[in-house]
Amino acid sequence: MSYVVEMFNIRKEFPGIVANDNISLSLKKGEIHALLGENGAGKSTLMGVLFGMYQPERGIIKVREKEVRITNPNVANQLGIGMVHQHFKLVENFTVTENIILGSEPLKGLVLDIDKAAKRIEELSKHYGLNVDPYAKIEDISVGMQQRVEIMKMLYREAEVLIFDEPTAVLTPAEIDELMKIMRNLIKEGKSIIIITHKLKEIKAVADRCTVIRRGKSIGTVNVAEASEESLAEMMVGRHVNFKVDKKESTPGDTVLKIDSVSAKNNRKVMALKDFSLEVRRGEIVGIAGVDGNGQSELVEAITGLRKVESGNILINGEDITNAPIRHRIEKGIGHIPEDRHKRGLVLDYRLDSNMVLEVYNKRPFAKNGLLNFGEIRAYAENIFKNFDVRSGEGGASLARTLSGGNQQKAIIGREIELDPDLLIAVQPTRGLDVGSIEYIHKRLIEHRDKGKAVLLVSLELDEVLKLSDRIAIINNGELVGIVQASETNENEVGLMMAGISKERSV
Amino acid sequence: MRNTIVSIIAILLGLIAGGLLMLAIGSNPIEGYNYLLQGALINIERIGNTLATATPLIFTGLAVAFAFRTGLFNIGAAGQMLAGGLAATAIALTFEFSRPVMLILMILGGLLAGALFALIPGILKARFNVHEVVSTIMMNWIAYWSVYYIVPGYFKGPSLETESQKLPDEYTLRAPFLSDMFDGSYINYGIFLGIIAVIIIAFIIDKTTLGFELKAVGFNRHAAEYAGMRVNRNIILSMLISGALAGLGGVALYTGNASSMQIGLLPSQGYDGIAVALLGANNPIGVFFAAILFGILYSGTGFMNAMTEIPPELANTIIAIIIYFAATSVLIHRIIDKVKRSKANRPEHKKGEA
Structure with missing residues (x-):
């Protein structure tokens, strides 16, 4: 031939x-x-x-x-x-x-x-x-x-x-x-x-x-x-890859995130999230499963403050943050790995190290009296690069734009985990990544859970949701179809629920 | 560093093209440039005038560059200059204070008026997403007609309907010691204000959290919003600062270089500010040198015209060509890349062959 x-x-x-x-x-x-x-x-x-x-x-x-x-x-x-x-x-x-x-x-x-x-x-x-x-x-x-x-x-x-x-x-x-x-x-x-x-x-x-x-x-x-x-x-x-995720049984503690019948509109002004309620507790990973465009983005944006909530309440550690500014939410302990790393996650024309302090550039030790301390910023960023294996041509001095997609994603994930948030919202955290990076990122998310923090995982890859989550909330057409224990369900059941076919509400 | 090289290449190409033009109209370019430079720099008085000519351009260049760093295109510098100049003139013609107090009030007044004039497009942009290009151009005409109404109505000069009263000498930015030092040039405190502004703006952009935020908003407002920065507040703030700079440019022009305001004129320095910012690669230091270059070209052109057959419009033509090359700097970047690559490759190829 x-x-x-x-x-x-x-x-x-x-x-x-x-x-x-x-x-x-x-x-x-x-x-x-x-x-x-x-x-x-x-x-x-x-x-x-x-x-x-x-x-x-x-x-x-x-x-x-x-x-x-x-x-x-x-x-x-x-x-x-x-x-x-x-x-x-x-x-x-x-x-x-x-x-x-x-x-x-x-x-x-x-x-x-x-x-x-x-x-x-x-x-x-x-x-x-x-x-x-x-x-x-x-x-x-x-x-x-x-x-x-x-x-x-x-x-x-x-x-x-x-x-x-x-x-x-x-x-x-x-x-x-x-x-x-x-x-x-x-x-x-x-x-x-x-x-x-x-x-x-x-x-x-x-x-x-x-x-x-x-x-x-x-x-x-x-x-x-x-x-x-x-x-x-x-x-x-270049080495053996572990396809299974090793994780211990979860030991959920206090509620970190409480979403109480929240509704929100999408960009076309249509109600995309309807009376949605969910709790995420310390020490557990809650996965959101659903077909793309069924209200997941709106849910995440409502929690992080990027979208206005029409009705209902959102509480973090008992504090109502339904209408709080974004910075306040970050300070209250919400970390967010965004869906679109180019649109939200990075300032592509900033150096990589500047991107590592995007949320905390104005806090000590990175700034004092409104003046930036570049030495501290560089050191902090270097630490993230090392811990999360972020590879770039010129280290912290590279423009974020010049990194490959996977390294950009690892940098964002590193930045968010380094903030040590009480609630980590990970949206499609491994989208476009290779198996080696996926394995690594999954491990870090579970580690975060095991530190007694809450993780909300939104992913279109059902495999990923099933593998990582302790509980799975299924969303269809902006409504909560049901919540199931990951250990007691399978791809078929969740798949059916994703299509909107509800089973008896469990848990 | 790289931007500097690109700007210098753009300038050289512009000068070469200008030289070709001189040749085309039958003049000697070397002679022409010689007189142009002499006109701008031959003696201390002319140097002073060149610096004074550059002063408003420093301010408007900074104004445009600063807004641009936040992703805003402020082409209302002309209107903001008028607002600043008018406020300073009005203060000087209305009140009586000692000279230092009066100068400070005039500067602050001009700064505030320029800022307020830019605030309106800023708010429109932040609240209603009205594009600032449209609103700042409209504000230019509002300033133009406001001057048209206010100057003859309230500050009319003794002889001319179209001009305000002349400011008393002690109420201008002129200083006898400066004029003496520069042999009677109209150089004034404006140039010092300009230098201070360059330093402050460079400091804000590069070293402060405010600059970090403004640039982040300019590069990617979605990411800035995600990170908890208040995008709308930053847009308004950026327009305020930009307008304040242009307002100071107006103070320097109308109460420093000149001592009265004319009606029916939008200061050309407003739009030239865009060119200065472009050539200066939106960098404050770059803006400073670009403004000085423009000052040289503008103030030398009269002498060149007097000594040769070359028309004074040539200076504008050269500036336009320089801007053209600066605006298409992608090309220059590409050529530099190519040169670098072929240089880097050569030794390697030899190794491969040997």
Whole structure:
């Protein structure tokens, strides 16, 4: 079988870091090839090189057995290489068709021929089973659908090689299944796919071969059918990985967080959280399970003060904080690992060490009489980097923007745990992270619980909720469906409840 | 450091382009620049005038740069200058105090008036999310027409309808010792106020918790909100400080460089402040030097025009080109990157081949 893309001995450096060191990868025609590695291992960089976003310092790229120089993404497109980025590049208030033709608009005389394009998109959609409405506006369609628009963009441009950068990070479980189906369809039609991921389950589900890289170095390429999840994980992390979470029985103490029939509206001014009540006690992890968009974000924002509460009360350690300012809540002991690390979690253009004191920059010893003490800030930040294994090019002086997603997340988690909050709210704490980091973060969350603190875990990954929580509250359409003991339930029961099918309220 | 290099390259490119223009109209660029520099710096008086010309630009540049650090685009510096200048003029023409008391009152009055004038767009932005570009431009015209009404109505000069009374010498920022030192230049206390402002603003931005907050809001207001900072308060505060700086610029212009206010004029220094901030990379020290450069170009152009055929508009053209290059500094950044990379690669390649 012939190779469509071959990359030989690629080397790419960034200031202070060798992102790719002598990496080779070859893609057969008609295969799904997974690129597996921890966060910051250099997967995205390697694909950036293939897509023309970075110029390698060394190495050869061949496309259809001809050596090429891919100097920018346009060259990649001409060579039939397309990329679905992790963060979509779509114009929100344009229609699907308008977004797809952007940059290669079909003309009829001097006017745009939208209808022709829309027709072609409809055909493509049918052909590949994408089910995209060419006339829908991007802002009105779901994230999964938006991703399909990105895929459509490549098909419209007749790409033969499709690169997916962590495509499942933003999807719900059902959407992930759908995407897998689409990928298989694409292969059937003769396309070739590279998928960047660190989710072993997905690799086992769709990929034919898998190339593993670790810390910028190539570890090897294996046939997925002959490898187990465990062996892949070991290749990726470089040591044995524990998939099970070791934790003791919880010993809940006093109530830290008391939510009493709280209602809140979402951004579209519709009631998204309805009469929601929940208690979280010291020494326990309470997980919130639910399908994305069922009121989890609103619940978290109501507790942290980012969203106004319409009715009901929220108490921390017995104090009513329903209308308290955010800073007051932080001082009362709420730590928050936010859902969106770029939007809320970090000031990306600040140095990393400044980001580590984002909530406490005005407290001693970091500031005195309104003057910052940079020495103390640096020392404090260094300590977090060490404890949480945050890797960056230039340490605390690196801009937060320059870190890989996983390291950004570890930095945020480190910052919040370092505050030692009575209530730690962790929203999707391991989203987009590799198994090594996930294992580590899970351990830290349980440690926090064992220190006698309360943890509220919100996650779309049911596995994670089941594994970590002591109790699980299921939310559907903004309402509490029920609360179950994690030790007495299973995926099926919680899954049903997530769909809104209530069982007898227990606990 | 890097921003400095980019700004210097932008300036050099602007000067080269200006030189080409001079060539194109049949003049000798070396001669032209020679006279331009002479006009700005040939003797102590001209140096004094150059510094005085730069003074309002220091203030407006700081005003724009400071707001920009908080993510706000204050293009109302012109209006805030008018407000500050008018307040100081009104105080000086209405009350009688000893000179030091009067000067302090005028400075404070101008500072407050500028701040209040910027407060309105600040509140509109914080409360109703009205974009500050729109509201500050509208405030410019409110200031313009207010001066149009108030100056002839209450502070009319003896001869001209369009000008306020001249301020008595002891009620201006001029100081005899300064004028003497600079051979009769109109340099005044304004330049010292400007330098003090540069130092204070640099200090606030880099060393204080206030600066930390303001910058955080500017870079990412969602994260600032998440961290418990009061975003709206910071927006208003930032506009207040920005307006106060522009107001001081008005005091320096109308009661220092000049001693009366004219109606029907929006001071060009307001918009020039945007250019100064841009060239100075929104850094207070950078703003200072950018303002001095603009001062040189503006004050030297008359002499150049008198000695050669080159029209005085050339100074504006050069400034515009410099701004153009500063605004497209991404390009310059990229070129620097490339040069660096090829330098870094060379020894390595040799190793690979050997």
